[in-house]
Structures are given as C-alpha cells and as structure tokens.
Amino acid sequence: MRDHVKGGALTEVTFFILLSLYTPRHGYAIMQFVEEETQGRLELGAGTLYGALNALLEKRWIEPHGDGNGRKKSYVITPQGKAVARAELLRLRALTCTAEKIMGGDSL
Amino acid sequence: MSKTCYRFFGGMLQLQERWLNRMAQRGYRLVGTGRLAYQFVPCQPGQVVYKLDFIGHKSLDNARDYHDFLEDLGYKVFYKNINLNYSLGKVRFRPWAKKGGRIATNSTTYNRELLIVEKENDGKPFSLHSSLEDLAEYYRALRNPWLTLFVLLTFFAVFYGSWAFGVWALLCAVLVLFYQYQILRAEKEAKLRE
Structure with a gap:
C-alpha cells in the first residue's frame, strides 16, 4: 500500500477501512460499510481487502478484536490508527479549502 | 443429478474462469475439483459467479488464512492445481515466490496453486483485486x-x-x-x- 507517512496521504481504501473500524467489524461488515458509505462507487475486492488488513495490522493501526474464539475474525482501530485517521481528516480539510478557494465560484 | 467434466487449463486462468462462468450460466455449479475433474450439480442458471485467484507464491499459513478469510466473507472456495502432477511427497523450490524463494511440497501449496472462488450472483461485479x-x-x-x-x-x-x-x-x-x-x-x- 502506498501510504506516504510524511505527506500523510492515505489511499482511499486505507482511510475507509480505518473509518469502518471505529466500531469493531469483521471482513464482510467492512465491505458492506464501504459499499453503503460510497453508494457502491468504491469497489473493494476481497483480495485487496485482505492485503490492506494485513498491512494495517503490521503497522499496528488496527488490531484483532475479541477473544478469537469466534470463527470470524474481527478488527478494531488502535489509538495509533486514530491519530493517522485524524491527520488524514485535517489534510483533506486543507485540500478542500484550497479547492473551494480556487473553484468556489464555479457552479458545481 | 451431478455432472463431471474433465478439463485442463494449465496457466490459462481467464479461460478456466470463463468456462466455469459459462457452466454457471447453463445452470451448473461446482461442488468439487480433482486434478482434471470438475464436479457440478444443477442450480438456477446464473445463480453463482466464479473468479480465479493465484496463490502459488503464498506460504501454507498465508494460503490457508486467505482461504478462510474468503470463506468468512461468504464465498465458497475450492483449491485447484495449475499443473498436472500425480506425485506424493513432492518438494519443489519456487525461486519466484518471495525474496530468496520458497519451498513448496504436497502438504503446502504444491498442486494447490489456484483458488476457485464462488459467489452467489447479486448482479454486482465480482472482483478480488480491485485497487x-x-x-x-x-x-x-x-x-x-x-x-x-x-x-x-x-x-x-x-x-x-x-x-x-x-x-x-x-x-x-x-x-x-x-x-x-x-x-x-x-x-x-x-x-x-x-
């Protein structure tokens, strides 16, 4: 995954997964969350989700949730992950601010 | 009434995928795979869709974890061999698997290089690798x-x-x-x- 730590820009998939895990979710629920929130615009394939979850686990931005007795693995965001998500929100705000300033006059 | 077909597609993943989807369109869904055999049972035409995935480069744990992950998502997953090989206790070095290579044996991903993933058809496009x-x-x-x-x-x-x-x-x-x-x-x- 292409997550520029310095630039702070997350991929859309990364950001959406982090957002979905503010409440603990398993894989299928994450896919549903992304589909509902984007009205199906962002396509999240199972293989891509699997790779993204493993990368996020490795970075410790998310962690496994529950005792692991249930067959379905669920995940939840860590404080570190929340900090990253917050930084991303600020970056996006600044970006839309610039865009508004320049394009604001345009009828959208 | 079940139906068994014998096909060998080798590394032609797209051909195999297209054939399985054509079978599903004609009302047959997969219930089992052998080296050459595909067992089907009747279903509603177009009830399921298929996608193939290559896992030959994954370790045993990684492949199994991925398999279970897909099943948890509600897909049905079959292992499939990419080559024709009837050996037991085969040990094969795969220099391309990761940096330094990886050993594959009959009990790991040898003869289990592919996954056939079946999804109930909900009309939405079905892809595994989207980004x-x-x-x-x-x-x-x-x-x-x-x-x-x-x-x-x-x-x-x-x-x-x-x-x-x-x-x-x-x-x-x-x-x-x-x-x-x-x-x-x-x-x-x-x-x-x-």
Missing part, C-alpha cells in the same frame, strides 16, 4: 514464475546451444510480456488515480 496497486502486485505474482522459467530456459538454450530450449524460452517470454503489460498498465493508471 490498482493490488492488481499490479497480483499480476507480478503471476508473471514471476514465467520470468524464472524464461531465464532458466534461455540459459539452457545458450549453454547447450539448443533451439528447442530457445523455442520454449520464447513461449515463456510471450507470457512474461503479457503480464508485464498488465502490470505497467495498472501502475501507470495508479499514478493518476486510486
């Missing part, structure tokens, strides 16, 4: 075995001065170029959008 970076990585995993074979065969062709090896090397080169083109296309697109 451009992931797609590029997936094509890279598919290219590397052919690239290794190409290098090896070219070496033999030069070393033995043999045309036969050269022809095989050329065949591999075609596949390497095919996947390389897919990788580059995905990477170029990834520079502009996600």
Whole structure:
C-alpha cells in the first residue's frame, strides 16, 4: 500500500477501512460499510481487502478484536490508527479549502 | 443429478474462469475439483459467479488464512492445481515466490496453486483485486514464475546451444510480456488515480 507517512496521504481504501473500524467489524461488515458509505462507487475486492488488513495490522493501526474464539475474525482501530485517521481528516480539510478557494465560484 | 467434466487449463486462468462462468450460466455449479475433474450439480442458471485467484507464491499459513478469510466473507472456495502432477511427497523450490524463494511440497501449496472462488450472483461485479496497486502486485505474482522459467530456459538454450530450449524460452517470454503489460498498465493508471 502506498501510504506516504510524511505527506500523510492515505489511499482511499486505507482511510475507509480505518473509518469502518471505529466500531469493531469483521471482513464482510467492512465491505458492506464501504459499499453503503460510497453508494457502491468504491469497489473493494476481497483480495485487496485482505492485503490492506494485513498491512494495517503490521503497522499496528488496527488490531484483532475479541477473544478469537469466534470463527470470524474481527478488527478494531488502535489509538495509533486514530491519530493517522485524524491527520488524514485535517489534510483533506486543507485540500478542500484550497479547492473551494480556487473553484468556489464555479457552479458545481 | 451431478455432472463431471474433465478439463485442463494449465496457466490459462481467464479461460478456466470463463468456462466455469459459462457452466454457471447453463445452470451448473461446482461442488468439487480433482486434478482434471470438475464436479457440478444443477442450480438456477446464473445463480453463482466464479473468479480465479493465484496463490502459488503464498506460504501454507498465508494460503490457508486467505482461504478462510474468503470463506468468512461468504464465498465458497475450492483449491485447484495449475499443473498436472500425480506425485506424493513432492518438494519443489519456487525461486519466484518471495525474496530468496520458497519451498513448496504436497502438504503446502504444491498442486494447490489456484483458488476457485464462488459467489452467489447479486448482479454486482465480482472482483478480488480491485485497487490498482493490488492488481499490479497480483499480476507480478503471476508473471514471476514465467520470468524464472524464461531465464532458466534461455540459459539452457545458450549453454547447450539448443533451439528447442530457445523455442520454449520464447513461449515463456510471450507470457512474461503479457503480464508485464498488465502490470505497467495498472501502475501507470495508479499514478493518476486510486
């Protein structure tokens, strides 16, 4: 995954997964969350989700949730992950601010 | 009434995928796979859709974890061999699997290089690798075995001065170029959008 730590820009998939895990979710629920929130615009394939979850686990931005007795693995965001998500929100705000300033006059 | 078909697709993943989807369109869903055999049972035409995935480069744990992950998502997953090999206790070194290579045996991913993933058809498109970076990585995993074979065969062709090896090397080169083109296309697109 292409997550520029310095630039702070997350991929859309990364950001959406982090957002979905503010409440603990398993894989299928994450896919549903992304589909509902984007009205199906962002396509999240199972293989891509699997790779993204493993990368996020490795970075410790998310962690496994529950005792692991249930067959379905669920995940939840860590404080570190929340900090990253917050930084991303600020970056996006600044970006839309610039865009508004320049394009604001345009009828959208 | 079940139906058994015998087919061998080798490394032609797209052909195999298309054939399985055609069977599903005609009202047959997969219930089991053998080396050459595919067992089907009747279903509603178009009730399920199929997608193939390559896992030959994964470790046993990783492959099993991925398999379980897909099943948890509600898909039905079958293992499938990519080559025809009836050995027991086979040990094979896969230099292309990761940095330094990986050993594959009958109890790991040897003869289990592919996953056939079945989804109940909900009318929405079905893809496993959706992000451009992931797609590029997936094509890279598919290219590397052919690239290794190409290098090896070219070496033999030069070393033995043999045309036969050269022809095989050329065949591999075609596949390497095919996947390389897919990788580059995905990477170029990834520079502009996600």
